[in-house]
Amino acid sequence: MTLHIKNVWLYDQGQVDIQIDAGKIKAIAPNLPEIDGAESFDGNGMAAVSGLVNGHTHAAMSLFRGFGDDMQLMEWLQTRIWPAEAKLTEEDVYWGSRMACMEMIRSGTVAFEDMYWHFHGMAKAVEDSGLRAGVGAVMIDIAGEKQGQECRDQAVQYLEESGRYSDRVKFTLTPHAIYTVSAKSLSWSAEFSDKHNLPVHIHLSETAFEVSECIKQNGVRPAVYLDQQGLLTPRTILAHGVYLDDDELELIAKRGSTIVSNPVSNMKLAVGGVFPYQKAAELGIPIGLGSDGAASNNSLDMFQEVKTFSLIQKHANNDPTVLPSAKAWQVVTGVDAPLIGQGSGVLAAGENADILLLNRDEPEICPEHDFVSNLVYSATGHVVDTVIVAGKILMKNRVIDQELEIRQEATARAKSLCKV
Amino acid sequence: MTLHIKNVWLYDQGQVDIQIDAGKIKAIAPNLPEIDGAESFDGNGMAAVSGLVNGHTHAAMSLFRGFGDDMQLMEWLQTRIWPAEAKLTEEDVYWGSRMACMEMIRSGTVAFEDMYWHFHGMAKAVEDSGLRAGVGAVMIDIAGEKQGQECRDQAVQYLEESGRYSDRVKFTLTPHAIYTVSAKSLSWSAEFSDKHNLPVHIHLSETAFEVSECIKQNGVRPAVYLDQQGLLTPRTILAHGVYLDDDELELIAKRGSTIVSNPVSNMKLAVGGVFPYQKAAELGIPIGLGSDGAASNNSLDMFQEVKTFSLIQKHANNDPTVLPSAKAWQVVTGVDAPLIGQGSGVLAAGENADILLLNRDEPEICPEHDFVSNLVYSATGHVVDTVIVAGKILMKNRVIDQELEIRQEATARAKSLCKV
Numbered sequence: 044m045t046l047h048i049k050n051v052w053l054y055d056q057g058q059v060d061i062q063i064d065a066g067k068i069k070a071i072a073p074n075l076p077e078i079d080g081a082e083s084f085d086g087n088g089m090a091a092v093s094g095l096v097n098g099h100t101h102a103a104m105s106l107f108r109g110f111g112d113d114m115q116l117m118e119w120l121q122t123r124i125w126p127a128e129a130k131l132t133e134e135d136v137y138w139g140s141r142m143a144c145m146e147m148i149r150s151g152t153v154a155f156e157d158m159y160w161h162f163h164g165m166a167k168a169v170e171d172s173g174l175r176a177g178v179g180a181v182m183i184d185i186a187g188e189k190q191g192q193e194c195r196d197q198a199v200q201y202l203e204e205s206g207r208y209s210d211r212v213k214f215t216l217t218p219h220a221i222y223t224v225s226a227k228s229l230s231w232s233a234e235f236s237d238k239h240n241l242p243v244h245i246h247l248s249e250t251a252f253e254v255s256e257c258i259k260q261n262g263v264r265p266a267v268y269l270d271q272q273g274l275l276t277p278r279t280i281l282a283h284g285v286y287l288d289d290d291e292l293e294l295i296a297k298r299g300s301t302i303v304s305n306p307v308s309n310m311k312l313a314v315g316g317v318f319p320y321q322k323a324a325e326l327g328i329p330i331g332l333g334s335d336g337a338a339s340n341n342s343l344d345m346f347q348e349v350k351t352f353s354l355i356q357k358h359a360n361n362d363p364t365v366l367p368s369a370k371a372w373q374v375v376t377g378v379d380a381p382l383i384g385q386g387s388g389v390l391a392a393g394e395n396a397d398i399l400l401l402n403r404d405e406p407e408i409c410p411e412h413d414f415v416s417n418l419v420y421s422a423t424g425h426v427v428d429t430v431i432v433a434g435k436i437l438m439k440n441r442v443i444d445q446e447l448e449i450r451q452e453a454t455a456r457a458k459s460l461c462k463v
Numbered sequence: 464m465t466l467h468i469k470n471v472w473l474y475d476q477g478q479v480d481i482q483i484d485a486g487k488i489k490a491i492a493p494n495l496p497e498i499d500g501a502e503s504f505d506g507n508g509m510a511a512v513s514g515l516v517n518g519h520t521h522a523a524m525s526l527f528r529g530f531g532d533d534m535q536l537m538e539w540l541q542t543r544i545w546p547a548e549a550k551l552t553e554e555d556v557y558w559g560s561r562m563a564c565m566e567m568i569r570s571g572t573v574a575f576e577d578m579y580w581h582f583h584g585m586a587k588a589v590e591d592s593g594l595r596a597g598v599g600a601v602m603i604d605i606a607g608e609k610q611g612q613e614c615r616d617q618a619v620q621y622l623e624e625s626g627r628y629s630d631r632v633k634f635t636l637t638p639h640a641i642y643t644v645s646a647k648s649l650s651w652s653a654e655f656s657d658k659h660n661l662p663v664h665i666h667l668s669e670t671a672f673e674v675s676e677c678i679k680q681n682g683v684r685p686a687v688y689l690d691q692q693g694l695l696t697p698r699t700i701l702a703h704g705v706y707l708d709d710d711e712l713e714l715i716a717k718r719g720s721t722i723v724s725n726p727v728s729n730m731k732l733a734v735g736g737v738f739p740y741q742k743a744a745e746l747g748i749p750i751g752l753g754s755d756g757a758a759s760n761n762s763l764d765m766f767q768e769v770k771t772f773s774l775i776q777k778h779a780n781n782d783p784t785v786l787p788s789a790k791a792w793q794v795v796t797g798v799d800a801p802l803i804g805q806g807s808g809v810l811a812a813g814e815n816a817d818i819l820l821l822n823r824d825e826p827e828i829c830p831e832h833d834f835v836s837n838l839v840y841s842a843t844g845h846v847v848d849t850v851i852v853a854g855k856i857l858m859k860n861r862v863i864d865q866e867l868e869i870r871q872e873a874t875a876r877a878k879s880l881c882k883v
Contacts, residue, residue: 106830107832108829108830108832108836108837108841109830109831109832109833109834109836109837109840109841110832110833112787112788112833112836112840113783113784113785113786113787113788114783114784115783115784116783142826142829145826146826146827149826149827150827307774309778310774310775310777310778311773311774311777311783311840312777312783313777313778313780313781313782313783313785315778315781337841340840340841341836341837341840341841342827342840342841342843343827344827344843347767347770347843350767351771351774353731354727354730354731354771355730355775355778357730357731357732357733358729358730358733358735358775360733361733361735362733363533363534363535363536363731363732363733364533364534364535365533365733366533367532367533368532368533404870406562406565406566406569406866406870407566407569407570407762407763407764409528409562409870409873409874409877410526410528410529410873410874410877410878410881411529411874412527412528412529412530412877412881413529413530413532414529416528416529416532416761417528417529417761420529420532420731420760420761420762421528421529421757421760421761421762423762423764423767423843423844423845424843425843425845446826450824450826450829453829453830454829454830454831457829457830457832458830461830461832
């Protein structure tokens with residue numbers, strides 16, 4: 044499909060036309076000639092920007108939004124989340140993920156990294172929604188080697204079956220964490236990732252307890268232990284990284300792994316620390332931003348996430364100049380962490396056509412002294428009018444296909460799963 | 464005007480009708496009979512909740528949104544804000560405040576406490592917007608007694624002139640802070656407030672520097688010094704309160720003053736501390752929430768503010784159970800601090816008709832396991848469809864009168880004021 048967006052505003056280029064062909068941006072320039080057969084629409088009053096990237100979430104957990112907030116972590120997991128998750132079917136995960144994808148589209152996210160149960164439920168939801176995502180079936184083998192073997196067999200099977208989806212669905216290995224996955228399965232993931240060039244997405248150093256337990260059991264801190272299993276590679280996405288020390292950050296920098304910070308979730312669950320962004324950025328570590336699941340955020344709006352990210356870093360460092368808006372915007376558009384965005388973050392000819400059109404008339408982004416500051420510090424996802432991913436319009440004038448059906452299905456399933 | 468909202472949902476009562484007459488709620492019950500001549504509309508699909516209260520802002524500073532973020536405080540004030548403010552006219556303040564009121568209406572705020580220059584610019588903007596506000600001309604007399612006398616004369620004059628506005632505009636004394644207002648003007652404010660039963664709205668204990676300077680100059684901490692001037696009373700609104708210690712909190716509790724926390728502004732300006740909410744709440748101090756001005760937030764959306772409030776309190780206290788959503792919702796609707804909301808926070812017969820209708824279909828507030836949690840942790844101001852203040856509809860289907868004119872006027876003035 045060929046698209047021609049006329050007369051749209053880019054904050055660094057002014058009024059231009061954007062031509063899109065075969066999922067890519069073909070040209071950006073003022074007054075481009077019309078292409079025969081192209082779908083053409085007027086972008087007047089709109090600003091075009093890159094889509095946002097959510098580097099760590101559990102999409103289907105939107106089913107559990109608000110189901111047990113303000114509780115101690117273990118009480119919440121044991122009395123709410125785990126009993127509900129035990130009942131989950133692939134269909135539940137499909138509809139929960141569809142609802143999450145709808146919320147993400149409505150708030151300008153074009154690509155995300157997911158980790159949850161029922162691989163095909165997630166993958167099909169991503170496929171149908173039109174978004175891009177790294178999708179993996181979570182691997183947990185605390186029950187022993189039998190469970191470990193099942194997890195590994197499953198990963199092999201899902202990699203093969205993932206061929207049925209488009210390129211937007213990227214199969215990813217998702218071992219849950221160092222404290223829930225055996226050394227054997229971690230090493231196996233490293234080898235399997237190397238052999239098939241697969242990304243690996245894992246929680247790391249989210250709580251102080253994780254660190255002290257790791258030291259107690261393995262004699263080393265979490266990043267060192269993960270490296271011993273061969274899992275710190277340029278293909279690795281580390282979610283959280285709150286309690287990484289300087290030595291661990293240096294090791295991660297050396298290995299080229301990506302860290303995804305989840306500031307809202309970390310604050311809501313009161314993990315106590317703050318991701319050492321400044322040190323990580325100094326070392327050149329690729330850094331992304333994630334919402335975590337809607338059960339611990341409870342929003343998937345990356346506009347709100349990037350604001351909180353900048354605020355908590357300024358607060359923690361006692362310095363208002365830390366993480367200025369232009370830098371924060373780079374992080375949330377995935378520019379600094381190519382592994383998580385599937386090539387997003389740049390509006391230029393030849394790049395993926397993953398584009399947001401924003402309504403410049405929303406009062407919260409007026410006046411335009413600094414457009415990027417307005418996006419980082421004042422906008423919410425509701426300034427997004429139109430979302431284009433891989434050249435396809437997923438939302439226009441804030442309308443998404445199947446919206447009512449998705450909401451009704453997901454809501455009904457959520458209600459039936461979540462009985463206290 | 465008489466209004467009849469049919470078939471709207473209250474999270475604690477289910478489907479009801481709401482009748483509004485002469486600015487007050489007349490009745491709330493299922494299937495109320497129609498009143499002759501009433502404007503009637505269907506609230507199906509909507510949830511009715513109390514309007515939100517913004518306990519501390521500088522509305523017209525919306526003109527300066529994004530004009531110098533991520534800078535050290537003094538550099539920002541000296542190179543950006545003060546030069547721009549020096550050029551401000553009453554008309555600028557009017558249009559800047561109108562834009563702020565528009566943003567507040569669009570995000571569900573029904574009442575706010577303002578502090579800025581050009582009293583009539585602010586007051587007329589509040590009057591025309593339909594909102595409620597405490598409005599005062601900021602008092603600063605660092606230049607000496609001549610300036611002090613002018614400020615005091617001005618307050619006397621503005622109190623008299625405030626009679627030209629409706630009851631929604633509440634004249635308030637607004638001495639800026641203990642470090643910018645002389646002891647003489649502070650004591651005068653105390654007496655004048657007492658004589659005319661006027662609220663007093665002042666910044667207090669925002670930075671560690673303010674505290675150490677106060678101790679150096681006066682031998683006591685800020686709240687004690689303010690009390691020595693007679694200014695800690697049940698009519699006093701203290702904005703920030705970040706560095707209040709236990710003794711100061713006990714004194715404030717004894718005096719019955721209100722504290723308004725501004726978490727986003729405090730984090731963005733990196734003041735370093737966090738308002739001691741838990742201790743203040745334990746002592747029964749009336750607590751409200753404020754956005755501060757759009758130049759240091761940069762949003763006026765109280766839905767975002769209340770989320771950050773809960774997050775930073777959980778983070779600072781290392782405890783996810785702190786400030787649960789139901790309590791946070793009470794704070795942001797002004798229930799806990801009657802001084803700032805002009806009687807808002809309760810939907811019941813006889814109360815002010817300050818009501819929001821929220822769109823229950825927004826995906827970020829689905830499913831409805833816990834409606835209030837959804838509002839606090841996931842909603843933004845964009846879930847607000849309709850705003851009613853004092854029985855008058857200020858926004859319906861997200862449309863506000865004069866929206867284009869306000870945005871254009873304010874934007875043009877902002878551009879001309881803010882030249883670096």
